[in-house]
Amino acid sequence: MKTIVKVVNGLESKEKMIISEIKTLIDSKNLEPGEKLPSERLLAEKIGVTRGSIRNAIQKLESYGLLKSMPQSGTFISNLGRAALNGMIDQILNLPEPDFKSLVETRIFLEINSVRFAAIRHSAEDLERIEQALEDYRTKTLSGNESVEEDLLFHLAIAQASHNPSLNQLMLSITPQIITDFEKYHVCKSDMALSAIKEHEVIVEAIRTRNPDQAELMIKEHFSVLYQYCYKTKKQIIKEGNN
Amino acid sequence: MKTIVKVVNGLESKEKMIISEIKTLIDSKNLEPGEKLPSERLLAEKIGVTRGSIRNAIQKLESYGLLKSMPQSGTFISNLGRAALNGMIDQILNLPEPDFKSLVETRIFLEINSVRFAAIRHSAEDLERIEQALEDYRTKTLSGNESVEEDLLFHLAIAQASHNPSLNQLMLSITPQIITDFEKYHVCKSDMALSAIKEHEVIVEAIRTRNPDQAELMIKEHFSVLYQYCYKTKKQIIKEGNN
DNA sequence: GATGTAAATCTGGTTAACCAGTCTATTCTA
DNA sequence: TAGAATAGACTGGTTAACCAGATTTACATC
Numbered sequence: 001m002k003t004i005v006k007v008v009n010g011l012e013s014k015e016k017m018i019i020s021e022i023k024t025l026i027d028s029k030n031l032e033p034g035e036k037l038p039s040e041r042l043l044a045e046k047i048g049v050t051r052g053s054i055r056n057a058i059q060k061l062e063s064y065g066l067l068k069s070m071p072q073s074g075t076f077i078s079n080l081g082r083a084a085l086n087g088m089i090d091q092i093l094n095l096p097e098p099d100f101k102s103l104v105e106t107r108i109f110l111e112i113n114s115v116r117f118a119a120i121r122h123s124a125e126d127l128e129r130i131e132q133a134l135e136d137y138r139t140k141t142l143s144g145n146e147s148v149e150e151d152l153l154f155h156l157a158i159a160q161a162s163h164n165p166s167l168n169q170l171m172l173s174i175t176p177q178i179i180t181d182f183e184k185y186h187v188c189k190s191d192m193a194l195s196a197i198k199e200h201e202v203i204v205e206a207i208r209t210r211n212p213d214q215a216e217l218m219i220k221e222h223f224s225v226l227y228q229y230c231y232k233t234k235k236q237i238i239k240e241g242n243n
Numbered sequence: 244m245k246t247i248v249k250v251v252n253g254l255e256s257k258e259k260m261i262i263s264e265i266k267t268l269i270d271s272k273n274l275e276p277g278e279k280l281p282s283e284r285l286l287a288e289k290i291g292v293t294r295g296s297i298r299n300a301i302q303k304l305e306s307y308g309l310l311k312s313m314p315q316s317g318t319f320i321s322n323l324g325r326a327a328l329n330g331m332i333d334q335i336l337n338l339p340e341p342d343f344k345s346l347v348e349t350r351i352f353l354e355i356n357s358v359r360f361a362a363i364r365h366s367a368e369d370l371e372r373i374e375q376a377l378e379d380y381r382t383k384t385l386s387g388n389e390s391v392e393e394d395l396l397f398h399l400a401i402a403q404a405s406h407n408p409s410l411n412q413l414m415l416s417i418t419p420q421i422i423t424d425f426e427k428y429h430v431c432k433s434d435m436a437l438s439a440i441k442e443h444e445v446i447v448e449a450i451r452t453r454n455p456d457q458a459e460l461m462i463k464e465h466f467s468v469l470y471q472y473c474y475k476t477k478k479q480i481i482k483e484g485n486n
Numbered sequence: 487g488a489t490g491t492a493a494a495t496c497t498g499g500t501t502a503a504c505c506a507g508t509c510t511a512t513t514c515t516a
Numbered sequence: 517t518a519g520a521a522t523a524g525a526c527t528g529g530t531t532a533a534c535c536a537g538a539t540t541t542a543c544a545t546c
Binding site for chain 2: 529530531532535536537538539
């Protein structure tokens with residue numbers, strides 16, 4: 001027999017259920033910030049699932065900073081109070097699956113900030129890496145090959161030059177997913193590759209001259225197709241939001 | 244005997260080593276996108292660690308969309324080519340630990356976009372939630388209590404109203420960590436709570452009247468203290484970046 | 487030789503026993 | 517009675533055996 005498990009925003013339904021149970025348990029026991037959660041074994045028994053499932057759920061909540069497991073001691077509730085905890089868990093459980101459009105939209109403003117910070121803060125070494133990435137992209141494109149990878153690496157080099165590790169990490173998590181979806185959605189036409197070289201060049205120039213405003217403008221230009229792609233659907237979302 | 248394991252940006256040194264080994268293995272075997280990785284058991288033996296460690300490393304790479312494990316079948320390399328794969332793994336391994344300032348800086352532009360989208364797209368239900376969050380914050384503050392939690396929930400309500408699940412998720416991951424660090428760094432003075440109510444009110448007003456520009460202005464105003472906090476250090480980073 | 491089939495092997499995922507510290511309750515001592 | 521010592525239960529983490537399904541292999545059949 002084959003059991004199909006639905007996976008939404010990285011949470012399968014079982015995990016959701018467990019997280020929800022943990023939440024009600026924290027509520028019913030009036031556990032305060034810093035207090036200890038019941039042991040994994042106890043939770044497993046009480047909720048009626050295996051200990052492994054409990055561990056997964058705890059790990060998920062830990063990744064949001066809501067819990068903290070201490071080896072050989074216990075799992076503790078973070079400093080956030082119960083109100084924040086409840087609110088956050090509710091939002092996590094109800095978070096819709098990130099769709100392609102929201103990813104693209106998010107990527108755009110991440111890129112904008114990325115390139116701005118890069119223009120302001122890049123080191124000589126950063127610039128060298130960016131120019132190398134541009135060169136790789138150029139040669140690959142001019143030789144008529146696919147250059148999606150080199151494009152990705154170019155943008156990631158800029159993110160690295162932003163000297164904002166947090167932003168850099170967000171770019172690293174979001175961009176690859178978009179890239180792999182690109183072909184599927186046919187957003188990018190192949191004849192755009194040549195003009196994209198020029199666009200990349202002016203972006204690098206803006207970074208080199210430490211002109212964040214110009215850099216922002218050029219990256220917006222570079223993403224104009226994606227931008228329109230978002231905007232087209234934005235109206236629709238507005239309409240939906242109005243009812 | 245107690246072995247201390249250094250943890251940097253969520254990757255302990257052992258995990259880093261394993262990821263690095265996997266990378267060189269993919270390189271040396273000339274594995275193409277879509278091809279299958281050697282089995283976990285084989286990797287474990289070859290690298291000389293336990294299978295559990297291998298699983299952790301794979302899971303990490305999976306979270307970045309570089310690998311994809313299929314039950315009872317194998318772990319596959321994503322559609323990204325080897326160049327992108329190598330570049331991304333390098334960046335992941337060298338990613339500096341996100342410091343408080345970079346988190347704050349990132350939060351600010353996440354909030355800016357969040358409030359802009361909320362102003363454009365919020366539903367009646369969203370607005371209701373935001374106003375409720377504001378009310379909770381007001382009563383808690385006016386009664387002289389700590390209201391950090393209610394502040395957090397207010398901002399998360401706005402993120403939810405942005406109707407961008409991707410952005411919403413980033414906000415959920417980044418904000419709590421900042422909140423818990425707040426007291427440590429003494430960024431927020433307690434006498435600001437009262438004026439913060441007013442600031443929250445004008446933000447809500449801008450959202451209600453669907454004025455994204457005004458909303459952005461008001462949220463910037465709201466974060467001006469944090470903004471200065473960032474700016475003060477930005478100069479320093481620029482200087483560092485110039486050498 | 488091509489093809490369908492069954493058995494053996496190999497896969498990632500799961501489970502339960504085990505481990506090394508931590509915490510607690512009891513006992514022993516001054 | 518107060519405090520230190522200790523034994524035992526309890527903690528999250530780790531390991532190795534196990535599972536069910538996928539995949540490959542070998543073989544019988546035509």
